[in-house]
């Protein structure tokens with residue numbers, strides 16, 4: 805569902821889907837408890853990584869939120885890993901608002917932010933590759949993602965048995981090359997080169 809921008813305030817945009825306006829803005833500290841509940845409701849089902857409130861406060865500047873009728877309808881974070889690569893993470897839309905274009909608006913907002921910061925690639929680890937394909941991402945071998953992207957994986961219970969799919973969108977021309985597998989068979993070192 806394509807949304808249309810109907811007004812712009814400083815630091816926020818109000819978009820309109822076919823039903824109700826969706827406000828897209830950067831997250832604030834008062835969003836944290838609702839974001840934590842939303843993210844962890846999916847994490848409890850193994851769909852996302854859990855985030856606690858301290859963790860979210862530390863990374864709050866990464867987050868963009870969507871509001872409908874003044875209530876948080878979704879959130880997503882753009883996390884910088886290298887001077888050219890960023891990750892879409894903690895993307896969650898409230899169950900009652902799924903399928904209304906909120907996820908698309910959030911990822912598009914992160915993409916604008918990534919372009920403003922001169923990133924060359926956006927990537928995500930996900931169980932919903934079809935959603936990311938709709939947004940112009942391609943499935944890639946996780947070996948082409950930057951090493952630092954694996955830092956969360958190292959503490960993840962699924963590290964040895966990860967079934968998430970790596971998705972990547974090039975924002976500009978960039979060469980993707982797997983790094984030498986120095987630590988094989990434990991982990992393959994991946995890099996993204998600009």
Ligand SMILES: CC(C)(COP(=O)(O)OP(=O)(O)OC[C@H]1O[C@@H](n2cnc3c(N)ncnc32)[C@H](O)[C@@H]1OP(=O)(O)O)[C@@H](O)C(=O)NCCC(=O)NCCS
Pocket residue numbers: 805846851852894895896897898901902903904905906907908909928929930931932933934935938
């Ligand atoms: C995945 C999620 C963020 C999608 O958000 P959403 O607001 O429901 O998605 P949108 O309505 O913006 O959909 C955008 C497009 O993606 C498609 N899409 C949405 N979810 C999809 C899915 N699971 N599989 C395939 N396509 C999907 C929609 O049909 C739509 O296509 P269209 O533009 O051709 O109409 C949301 O379902 C969610 O929060 N899921 C649970 C948490 C999760 O899996 N997060 C992702 C972690 S990486």
